[in-house]
Amino acid sequence: MLKLAILGFLHDRPLHGYELRRHLAALTGHVRPISDGTLYPAIKRLETDGLLVRSTEPGAAAAPRHTLRLTDAGRATLLDRLRTPDDLDVSDENRWFTVLAFLRHLDGEPAAQAAVLRRRLAFLDEPASFFYDGDRPVGAEEATDPFRRGILLIARATTAAERDWLHTTLAELDHSA
Amino acid sequence: MLKLAILGFLHDRPLHGYELRRHLAALTGHVRPISDGTLYPAIKRLETDGLLVRSTEPGAAAAPRHTLRLTDAGRATLLDRLRTPDDLDVSDENRWFTVLAFLRHLDGEPAAQAAVLRRRLAFLDEPASFFYDGDRPVGAEEATDPFRRGILLIARATTAAERDWLHTTLAELDHSA
């Protein structure tokens, strides 16, 4: 997820680590902050994998900066990951939002974008609850525990809003394809 | 999060590992499945920490089962964690739902339950967006990218539903306190 986000941000334009940090903080920071000890090793991994290159420049306001630039391999990896996200990217909301944040990078391929959205739709259409009475899913109405009731109500509202948005966006994409 | 979920399920009644696995699959499995290689070491950690004990029994249909039972320390740890969840438990939706799933275990303490809900409310009231134009947060209406627009729309719907539920539930808790 971090890898995807880094590649996604760098696709727009080269950034140095500190800027990247701030972009990441804006995207997912209020939910799940990224520490330096996570970010910098991740950058190094991407570099050794040949997905990005760094060029040192004198720092504007402080220490020298390492400007990070996506390579062709990096760009290809990003687009590939966006075209075929794995199941966790589709089911976990945090990861899914990261995919959505960069899905526009597939801008020449509305059919590929639509295919990704359809995978999410399929996931949302799977009958799945959080709680079961034996094998039977427990609906929000019958939950006696107010907190579990909350989970079900919130999940239902989210799913409804997302289905709505998915359907309208898919219609637009299909139209432009 | 896994630790919290295990303690939470065992608070209801003793379970063996395989049952626990199925409970966990129902709670978070459709979003984020838990593998054996995660579950069993986690159980072992809880055991060495003295939070649960296991008693081997002949298996009903197969290999012998290890029935897991919460100790007093385990029960205390669970309640403590529910009373004072850390920030990530409050901000990350996956973790927050896990807290909610077991918050009823604080049933004698409506004030403590309300305090936890209020922390979530405070988090939701923080002005936070996913995208910024400089320092200014970008609203769903101005987002030109349809996918980022989706993120903002879905997040807005979720937040609205959750605020609603939090307010009504807090009113009930305050009434019963």
Added chain:
DNA sequence: TGACCATACCTCGAAGCCGAGGTATAGCAA
């Protein structure tokens, strides 16, 4: 001149998670 802060990057050990693989037992069907 010195204190302090924001910028900018990095390392290290501890811990957790994952997937792949392994070991058994019991029941059922070909």
Added chain:
DNA sequence: TTGCTATACCTCGGCTTCGAGGTATGGTCA
């Protein structure tokens, strides 16, 4: 009797993450 499936548990290496700590530069302000 062979094989399959479900039950039930476990280990291992590899990878990622985290937090705590460290280094260095340049600017502001007293």
